[in-house]
Structure formats: C-alpha cells, structure tokens
Amino acid sequence: MDAVVGEPQGLRGLLPIGGRSILRHQLGLAMALGCSRIVVLAETLTGDLVALQHAAEAGGARFHVIASARALAPLVAAEDELLVLTEGLLAMPEDALRLLGDWPVILTLPVEAGLPLGFERIDINSAGAGAMLLPGKMIAALGDLPGDWNPGSALLRIASQARVVQRELPAVLLDQGRWRLIRDEAEAHRAEPGWVRLHTASALVRSPGLWIAAGVVRLLGPALLHAGTRPYVIALAAAITALLGAGAGWFGWSAAGFAMLALAWLVLQVAGLLARVERDSLLAWSGGASFDVLAEAALDCMLITLCAWRSEIPAVTGVPWGIAWFPPVVLLLLVRLLRRLQPEEPWTFWLNDRFVVGALLAVTSVLLPFDFVLRVLVVSLIVVGLVLGRRGDAGAAGLPGPGKPA
Template sequence: MRVAVLSLIESAGDEPDVLRGYLPIGGRSILRHQIGLALSLGCKRIVVMAEAISGELVAMQHAAERGGAQFHVIATARMLAPLLLPDDDVFVLGDGLLVMPDAAREMLDAGPVVLTLPVETALPLGFERIDINYAFAAAMRFPGRVAAGLAELPPEWNVQSALLRLAAQARIAHRGVPASLLNDGRWNIVRTEAEAHRVERQWLNLHTTKSSAGSATPGERLTTLIVRRLGPAMLHAGTRPALAGVAAGAVGLLGGGLGWLGHFAIGFLLLGLGWMVERVASLLGQIERNSLLVSGSARRGVAIFHLLIDAGFVTLATWRCELPPGHGWPWGAAAFAPVLLIGMMRLVPLALANRPWSRWLEDRLLTGCVLAIVSIFLPFDAAVALAVLGLLGTCLFALQFEGSSPNPRLTSEA
C-alpha cells in the first residue's frame, strides 16, 4: 500500500498560533494541496502529524476519504510506526511544501529516493540541511521497513527529521531537484503569510500558462488575466467554480432579455461576456482538479452551456434581421443566415484544426463584440451573409488547394 506522511507542526514565521500547513494558497491550505498530491500519487493511507485535531482537519479527512484513502491524525513518531508496514511504499512531504503535482510525480515515481537541493541555494529558502553539500528538498520515498526504527526513538523527536535519518541509514539514493523547479516556482517551502501571497501568484501563473500561450484567443487571454489578477481574491472569498458558472448563466440570460427588448448590440456583448465568465469558472475548476483533486472529472454541462450561448447568438441575430415581413418569406427565413454563420464557426475549427487562426472562431467574446459592432454600424443581414460565404470559401480553399485534410490521421499517400 502507498502511504503518505504529512506534517502540521511548524509555526508560520513568528506567529505561534498559525501553522505552515494552514497557510492558504488559492483558497485552500497547503496541507490540502499536499493531500491532493498524495491522492494523485496513489496513496491509500494518509497520515498527518499534528498536535491537535481541528475542524479543518476533519474536512480534509472527508476529502481524503472521498478520494479513496484512509486518514489518520497522530501526534508522535511512536504512534506512526504501527501505521507503516514493511511492505508499504511510503511518501513523506515536508511541513509547508508546495509543489506542482506533475513535477513531484516525475521526481518521486522513479522509486525510493531522497530528494535534495544544493545547500547554498536551499538553506535561505527554508529547506533542512542534510550534510555539508546538500539540503533535504522536503520530499522522499522509501520502503515501509525503513521506518521500523521509529518505535525506538524518543517521543519528542521531529518525525520528518527522524525519517530522514532512518532513510540515510538505509542508504536510500539521493536525487537532486533541478534548479529550474525552484526558479519558476514549481517547488517551494512556504513559511510565512508573506511568502504564501508571493507563491500564490506564481502558483496561479503556472496553472494558467497554457491558457496564455501564443495561440490563445483574445477571450482566452482576457480570461487568464482575470484569473491571475482576481483569482486569489475570488478563491479566498469562497467563490467556487460552480458559483461562477451560475453567474455566467445569469449574464447570458440578461443578454437574451435585452436582445428581446431590442437592445441587440448590448445583448450580443452580454452573451460574449457570459461565455467569458464561464471560461473563468472552467479555468478555476481546472486549477482545482489539477492541484487538489477536488473532482474526478471536468465540470458537467460546459458543452451544453456553449451550445446555449450559440443558440442565443442565433436568436438575437434572427430578431435583428431586417427582412421585411409580409413579402412571402417562408417561416424561419430570418434564422437561416445566423444558423449558417454559427454552424460555420463551429465547423471551420474542426476542418482546419491545424490552423492556429481557426481557434479564434471559437472565441465567443470576440464573436459578441464583432456582432455588436456590425449591428450598430453595418447592414446586418448583408454582413452576416458575407461572413458565411467568407468562412465557407476560406475552408474550401484551404482544404482544396493547400493540401490540408480534415482528418489527417486517417489519410495517407498512395
């Protein structure tokens, strides 16, 4: 069985009443982040060294049990010894350690190891010295039989230091943590509230790097900026992704209502804004899943919400249509061009997935802004029709004359 040993002992800086493990990062404590990491490592038993049980520890117990792990809170090294069987695979994470889960898994998955850092770099950052050259990087893995010596130690011994000494006596291999993990914030010891605020910004930036990549659309870039700037305040205030998703739905409904009243430009803008708020909710949810394992799957209903936003655009564009009534137009004629427009905006990114610009057609904030401008300044029906023809022509040209295939993995040259 894989077992994680965590610690909730060290005080945060000069404040004895605040513990390192309770310092918040993204609205959740560091210890909660470590439990998420332990679950991602496949640990089925999680042991927390703590002097007292608190309401937050009870909540963490529920989170661990939902993840399929047993949860224990103990106070001394002697109490830990019976929980570590000889055949167990033990992971130890230091008090206040905050790491990106993928980096930790890469370093620990190779087998029994004591992770180290150069002493001149690590000591000022709060890591514990091992010898004259190396410091303990606050994470290690070893067989459970190594911990048998805990029962013979005095009760006042620090458990992490004791396990580190036992691992050294068992000659567990050392492995250096790359300096790049320290430099970009993927490996940290958080000791004070000031450090927690600094590290929290790095943590959010790391989790949103892909969303701000070079091919990101304007709406995605703005979403990332909002999460980076306002994400900490939102998360500390208890704004969970589901609540942000409800807000997105409310904004979308408001846009539809204003469009029904004839305020089409504002309606288009609000539909785009509702899409962006949902993107913020999805990004916050993705961060929580990646770092905390608060949910086993992505938030449900996102695809349906996007379909509803597109249906809102079609509806508002239909209401905005300038076809004169009573001239023999068939029923639904006003919706024909808007349906084709949204359909082409969904089709082109699928057919031309290898074209970075095609992703811009999925940006509904951009769609709302463009439709609002067209609604105010241009002949709306003519502009929509030209947009449909432009997208169709671009797609056909790219597929026919540029050698692109909508399904390149299933095609081959004869």
C-alpha cells in the first residue's frame, strides 16, 4: 500500500468508501474469486490491518502482512494462481468477477484513458487497469529485481514480457464510474455517492414507498455509511418506530399509529437497501432475507392489531369478541395472496407497499367510516382475485380471456 498524496501517514488502501476501507472492498473481491491466502504489502501491522485479518480469517482465508516484495515468494507456490490488485482500485464486483473469470489475464486500458486516471503505463498503447490474474511461477522473477521495486509494477512488466493475455476494459465501465482508482481522500468522497447509486440502480422501485426509500439511500447513504452506521442500526430505529406506533394505537391515536407503522416500514426498506449495498459490494458474507420476512410479518401483525383497536364493532352490544380482527386479517392475507399471484404486475407492488397501506389506513381512520372502508377493500380484492383466476384458467386452457379477441 502506498502513501496517500499529501498525507505521509495515510495509506491509499485504507481510504474509506461506504464506511469500509478500499482494502476491505478488495478483500471481498479476492474471497469471491476463491483466494485462500491474502497478502498485503505494508511497512507495519496497524489496527486497520488487524481488523482486515479478522475479516479474512472469518471468510476462511489466511492473512499475511509483509514489508518487502521478496517476502512474497515463499507464500506463493508455482502451481498457485496469483491475483494482483493495485492499491486504491475500486471496481464493481460483478464486473471484476466477469473480467477476471478466465486466467491468466492482465486487464488493460488505452493509455490515453488510463494515465490521467492514475493507472500505470505498460507500453506505448496500453496501461494496466489495476487487476491481473497470473500463474504463481511468475513470482520467482521478483528475486532478480532490486528490493525497492513495487511488486505490483514489477509483476505487471514480468507478465507483459511473458505475453500473458491482455484484456481491454470496456470504456463504459470508466464512464459510469464502475471501475476507478482512488488516490486521495477527496477522490474517495467524490466516489461515494456514485458508488451508492450504482449499487441501488437495480433495486425494484415500483411503488411510492420504495421510491422514497431508494431516494433516501441515494441522498443520505454515503453519509450514513461513511459515519459507520450499519444497516442493523437503522433496522433497530425501524423497530422502535413500529413500537411507538403500536403504543399510539393502544392509547387511541389510531391515525398517528398507522402513520408511524408506515414510517417504520419505510425505514426498514432503507436498512434493507443499505444491507443490499453491502452484500452486493461483497462487504457482508451472508444476507438477511429471513430477517426481512420476519420484520414485514411483524409489521403486518401490528397493522392488524391497530385496525382491530380502531374498529367500532366491539362497542355494539351482542357482537362476539374477536370479530373486529377478522376484516383486517382477511385484508392483509389477500394483499399477500395477490402479490404472489401476480408478482410482476406494477399494481401489486403498490399493494405490497406497507407505506401506502399505512398511509391509506391513517387517512381512513380520520376522514372515512373505518369499518365500512375495510369491508369495501376486502370485497374489492376478492373480486380482483376472481378476475385474475378466470384469466389464468382461460390462459391455461388456450382460450381468450375477458377483453381478448378470439
């Protein structure tokens, strides 16, 4: 790792992107490519490198910090594959995994595009793109070079002279910021917003709540991650908001309770998007899909409870206990059923958006006859389900559905 420009005590590999060092991003990439031994060239073992060692060992790899290039030779056998990543390289994992999938290979750039961005020249036409996958036997040639040679630069030239296959990086990766070299703290700050946008670009934003959550992540995500705020902290805030909403419903403030449950779902989606950013950038070894399912089920239970508390049916003499719970239970079950029947229909994303559902219930609680509206919604969703079922039966039988020409 080289020193940061203007900061002799700082190392480029430790510059933060999304609250984690660039070296931590590179570790995730190395582990995804199957590396079983991680070697970092640095003068001293710092606390940041100790944390990186723990992450590598948790992923099943051995970790080494060496002070000179010559110490690398005993760690690499001739039959090994050697992945070399330039300090400060930040690449979208799916691009790096695809381009480095076949070995041996040197990733390159046109020299006129690579040099201004800080990449190293190979020859008159090409510059290295900061990543290469080489046969381990090439490490032996480092012993013939002076000790002050940078091993990455030396291996780049050794591999070029050995005519290792060179693969040019698509220009679109540079244009979109999917492949870049971070050289100082200012570049790291400029890169973070684009990095978050790239990782949330494929999120399914098909309803108001999801649109708002994605906007919050793109606006505040870099600051939250840079401050070290992990997704589980935001999920905890969502849980607290949901409990406050349930408490408001208990004391009779139904509209406020529904609104707070809608807000809790929104905050939960923000946490989920940030967790997805960490998973997609290989900063987390496992996902949290089961937690998401449990959290949404708990929110649905709270919405049902608040609907039952808001209902005026229990005030009617002679009505059996528990009848007020029936309409909201049926309503939420129908919402889930229709979402499964039509998973790709845009309107079912609105149904599955608990921000929309909570806001609708809050408005209904204040302005409309609550119990009547619940029953209208239940009947409407049943009718929609019957229509969808008829269309599905007609399609399975090869017959025209309603509104389709024969």
